Amino acid sequence: MAWSGVWVLGWLFGLVLAQSVLTVEMQQLCRAVKVMNSSLVFKERVHFMRHNMPINFTIKIHYEEVFKLRNVSRLRRNLQDQDLQDVDLQETWLRVNLGILKKxxxxxxxxxxxxNYTADLETLLLSVEQVFTDLKEQREPRESPERIGNIWEALATPLGKRRTEATPKSLLDNCYHTMLCVFHSCFPSVDYCQRAFWRNEKKAQVTPTPPLSSTDITTGKAGQ
Incomplete structure (x- = not known):
């Protein structure tokens, strides 16, 4: 009987210790995400991804890399009976946006x-990924829903027929909006998953620069 009591106490201690590790890792993840958040403010996105780019400049991306709030809502609705978890959406967000920033x-x-702004964002996102991976390793192994796995598989393939084009500014807008949504535990005061919230997003006033030519993106003359 005494040994049973010792075993129970040991199990409870291990459980508390594991939860403490997860809490610390989650706090580190939120800190990393909030640093990313401070670099994705509206003024920065407009300045670096619109004013410094040629008019109507787009990049070729996977269809799955257009990852908006409505995509998050659709996945939550369609996979609600398939054990979809926040960690699945967070990993999808990471894979999508690491690919976008690299492109x-x-x-x-x-x-x-x-x-430099793009390279710094990529470095920050890699920091988020590292903390996220450490946190994921502390959890019980599980298999993500098939639909999520299909998205990850598509992102890892070369661009094919299921490709599209988008402006850098729109892609970073999606990155910012969905980040606040899928990491909602780090930003609990507002429901950022509601698209209606973003209709009222306060637009920072940024002085526009003269229109750029289509060759400025390769010569590096934009914004100079």
Whole structure:
């Protein structure tokens, strides 16, 4: 009987310790996400991804990389009986936006005024991914829903027929909006998953720059 009591106490201690580790890791994840958040404010997105880019400039991306709030809502609605969890949406967000930032950065010359901003965002996102991976390893292994796995598989393939084009600004808008939604535990005061909230997003006033030519993106003259 005494040994049973010791075993129970040991099990409870291990459970509390595991929860403490998860709490610390979650706090670290939220800190990393909030640093990313501070670099994705509206003024920065407009300045670096619109004013420093040629008019109507777009990049080729996977169809799945257009990851908006409505995509998050649709996945939650359609997979509600398939054990969809926040961690699945968070990992999808990470994979989508790491690919997007890599594509944008690869198109920009190092002297382009938006190159360092894009590279810094990629570094911040890699930091979020590292903490996220550490946290995921502390959890019980599980298989994500098939639909989520299909998205991840598509993102890992070369661009094919299911490709589209989008402006860098619109892609970073999606990154910002969905980040606040899928990491809602880090931003609990507002329901950022509601699209109606973003209709009232306060637009920062940024002085526009003169229109750019279609060759400015490769010469690095934009914004100079």
């Amino acid at each position: 944008i950065k690869n198109l920009l010359p190092r002297k382009h005024p938006s190159y």
